[in-house]
Amino acid sequence: MPMLVRLVIRSFLLIATVLAFGYATADQASNSNEACQIPEGRIRATVTGSEEYWVYEWYGRLVNLVQNNKQPLSVLGTAPEGAVYGGKWNLQKSSNPQEIMGRESRLDTPFAVSADGGWLVAAIYPPSGQLSLSPSRKVALIERKTSRVARVVDAQREIMSLAWAPSGKYFAALVSRNVTDSKLKTPKDWFAKGIGHPIPYYSLGIAIFGLDGRLICEQHLKQKLAYGQGYLSWITGAP
Structure with a gap:
């Protein structure tokens, strides 16, 4: 030759x-990777794709993989009520109607209430009657007793889930970015696209914000995950 x-x-x-x-x-x-410092407690993130799911715990500067099951997980069936995109609005739990911000927008899932009951954080969408096909990128911080909208926070990525820190000083968002166009395609992808049902891929991570709306810390979890979604919970104390 x-x-x-x-x-x-x-x-x-x-x-x-x-x-x-x-x-x-x-x-x-x-199994473990170093992140920025989480301000308190630990965040548990459950992430699922089309074929398996993972559970991570972020404590201190470490994010550890604590569980991996070779089967998909029903997010709506296991996440805390209202805490994940696609769930149902609960007026009793949120203590506020969806139209609190006026006729130009509405609140919807995901939403979360702080442990002391003082704060509500909820995703912002177009007003009722207008179609929205993807998770919101913005949330409203609302004082529950007075129904005052204290701040609107733009996460710059789609928000899949929300959770409050035990102290009520911070909230976390499971953020998502659609990366379908940059994913290296397989025969399975081409077949799905050919029959009119292309497979979407998402990169997922956690972003932590303060009550002033400032981004404090963020951490990548999964890249290019088929049908990627999940939810968060913020837990008191060490593992």
């Missing part, structure tokens, strides 16, 4: 190996 042909083949194999390794590891969950 001519030397030039051998060099071309070797180069091709090397590139293919690097790409294959890169894409394989990009979607794998590490």
Whole structure:
């Protein structure tokens, strides 16, 4: 075999190996990785795809994978009430109607109430009657007793779930970004697209905000996860 042909083949194999390794590891969950400092307690994140689900715990500067099941999980069936996108608004729990911000918008899931009952954080959507096909990027911080809208926070990514810190000084959002266009396609993807049901892929992470709306800390969880979704809970104390 001519030397030039051998060099071309070797180069091709090397590139293919690097790409294959890169894409394989990009979607794998590490057992532990270092993050920025969580301000209190620990956050438990349950993330599911089309074939399996993972449970992470973020404590201090470490995010640990504590569970991995080879089956998908029903988020709406296991998440706290109202805490995940696609759930139902609970007027009694939220203590506020969905139209509290006026005719130009409405509140909807996900939403969460602080442990002391003082604060409500809820996703903001177009007014009732206008179709919304994806999670909101914005939330409203509301004083529950007075129904005063203290602040609107733009998370810059779609918000899948919300949870309050035990102290009520911070809230966390499970944020999502649609990365379908950048995902390396497989025969399964091309087939699904061909029959009119393309598979969506999402990268998921956690963002922590203060009552002033400032982003305090964020942490990546999963990249390019088919049908990726999940929910959060913020727990008191160490693991």
